Amino acid sequence: MSIEPSVRVEDKLFYNRYLVDAGRAHIKVRPHTTPSPELLSMLKACPARCYELNDKGQVEITVDGCIECGTCRVICEGSGDIEWSYPRGGYGVLFKFG
Amino acid sequence: MIEEKFDAIVVGAGMAGNAAALTLAQRGLKVLQLERGEYSGSKNVQGAILYADMLEKLIPDFREDAPLERHLVEQRFWMMDDRSHTGLHYRSDDFNEEKPNRYTIIRAQFDKWFSQKVREAGATVLCETTVTELAQDAYGKVIGVRTDRADGEIHADVVILAEGVNGLLGTRAGLRERPKPDKVALAVKEMHFLPRETIEARFNLRGDEGMVIEAAGTISRGMTGMGFIYANKECISLGIGCLVADFQRTGETPYGLLDRFKRHPSVAPLIEGSEVKEYAAHLIPEGGFKAIPQLYGEGWVVVGDAAQLNNAIHREGSNLAMTSGRIAAEAIFQVKSRKDPMTAENLSLYKKMLDESFVIKDLKKYKDMPALMHTQSQNFFLTYPELVSKAMQNFLRVDGTPKVEKEKTTFKSFIKARSWSGLFGDAFRLARAWR
Incomplete structure (x- = not known):
């Protein structure tokens, strides 16, 4: 059996360029006490691992590393768990290659 | 205003x-x-x-x-299990034409x-x-x-x-x-930089010739998905994508899938020593x-x-x-x-x-293909790639077993995995959806 090395997404995001729009998160998680299954699935499904569980068991988002794919919108917007927009013009991820 | x-x-x-x-x-x-x-x-x-x-x-x-990066002279389709790939490769000098048809x-x-x-x-x-x-x-x-x-x-x-x-x-x-989770795939991709000569040597390319690999099989862990490797001039685009609904259902991570694909014994030597310069993710419409x-x-x-x-x-x-x-x-x-x-x-x-x-x-x-691939993902992306790999290995490994017995073993493995009706049903459904 081979052991799965853990993947550090932070290292991957470090390759990318971003212009962070401080104080203006383009995705917001609706305040909740217990997260819905949709919201919980984002802990794994988000390719930039922007979603994390806090010590109260609630799902939080930090959008700084977001690569604007829309996966969380497809999964969570319908249930009202999140509000999703694109960043303001010029902000967010700036792909050099795409 | x-x-x-x-x-x-x-x-x-x-x-x-x-x-x-x-x-x-x-x-x-x-x-x-x-x-x-x-x-x-x-x-x-x-x-x-x-x-x-x-x-x-x-x-x-x-x-x-x-x-433009490279004009394509070769396409490789890989059906992968965890340690092998069975390939269908097409390469033609006809693609070295004055006005090439496809480029990376x-x-x-x-x-x-x-x-x-x-x-x-x-x-x-x-x-x-x-x-x-x-x-x-x-x-x-x-x-x-x-x-x-x-x-x-x-x-x-x-x-x-x-x-x-x-x-x-x-x-x-x-x-x-809004697009539905079973109608869009999430793909993640890395840009791997290598010297031009290294890329040309590893992929058997001359000058601005290019090639692409499209791969499917156990790399998507039973989900509906595909991996890809495209040769550019001085870098390789490498990525993998699966249906969003499948990520949601399985709890697999996109970056975990990508890293496993990179470590596959058929893939690792192609990108060895590369420098990664970007990590991107994107949704792809898959509903047809x-x-x-x-x-x-x-x-x-x-x-x-x-x-x-x-x-x-x-x-x-x-x-x-x-x-x-x-x-x-x-x-x-x-x-x-x-x-x-x-x-x-x-x-x-x-x-x-x-x-x-x-x-x-x-x-x-192809209007019926998405439904077929999405509902039968276990068979098309896990079972068949594994069966094909075993069949190929059985065919190639020389170990003193009479060929008649080898063929029987392969044949039985298909029946055992999918049954007669399953095999015919899959073939029929595939043919009908492809038509």
Whole structure:
């Protein structure tokens, strides 16, 4: 059996360029006490691992590393768990290659 | 509010948006194109393969100055299990032609060039501007857009929505639904840099020759998905994508899948020693013909990924985007030339023209494939790749077992895994969906 090395997404995001729009998160998680299954699935499904569980068991988002794919919108917007927009013009991820 | 009124506003500067803006500007229409990135391409993600035929229809001499990577002379299809791959490779010197048919490109660079052509044709291109919603009159007719700039309402006779797979504006305006998790794939990709000579040696390429590998099998862990490896001049685009619904169901992580693909014994030597310079993620429309939304309405049309125009079987999307953008623009030009208003009835010409093109004809041909692949993912992406790998190994390994017995073993393994009716059923369903 081979052991799965853990993947550090932070290292991957470090390759990318971003212009962070401080104080203006383009995705917001609706305040909740217990997260819905949709919201919980984002802990794994988000390719930039922007979603994390806090010590109260609630799902939080930090959008700084977001690569604007829309996966969380497809999964969570319908249930009202999140509000999703694109960043303001010029902000967010700036792909050099795409 | 910007007082100036435009003939057309194009939202987005990807393949579809640039094709539409260019076509309209070439025909003398007053065009405004809005892009949220710092330049066209800075938000765009693709493998990427460029299809020359569709670009020639817009820019016949594009080969003179477009930033192209390699022209493709070889395609490899790999069916993978955890330690092996069974390949179908096609390589031909015929592809070393004066005007090659397919190229690898790097989207951020290509789109920047494409956008320059749009500007040269006379369109106004405004970057770093996010369109937040469509402006509609009291009857719901689209009359322009609102942006995140101050006083950001801008008016036009028609709005071309080339906003990409997420189609946010269309959803917000109630023109179409949000893409569903089982109708879009999430793909993640890395750019691996290596010296040019190393890439050419590893992939058996000379000069600007290029090759692509499309891979399916246990790499997607039973999910509906594919991996890809594209050779550029000095880097390799490597990625993997699976249906969003499958990620949701399985709890697999996209980056975990990507790293496992990179460590596969067939893949690892190809990228050994490379320097990664970017990590990107993007959604890909996978619903096919049945997922195409309403394509036009009062004062608007939708093109490219926003219209979910993607051929998942042939891995073609950018050409469908470019063609739909061009056709939408040609339809709008015809309506405009007749001095007719941009009503839904008049804009239905776009759909009529698109229906007659390869775009809709191809998607219609494979209309049942998405459903088959998505519901039978275990069989097509786990069971069969493993069976084929075992069969090939059994065929090739020389160990003193009589060939008759070897064949029996292979045959039995297929029956055991899928049963007679399963095998025939799969073959029948596949043939019917492919037809």
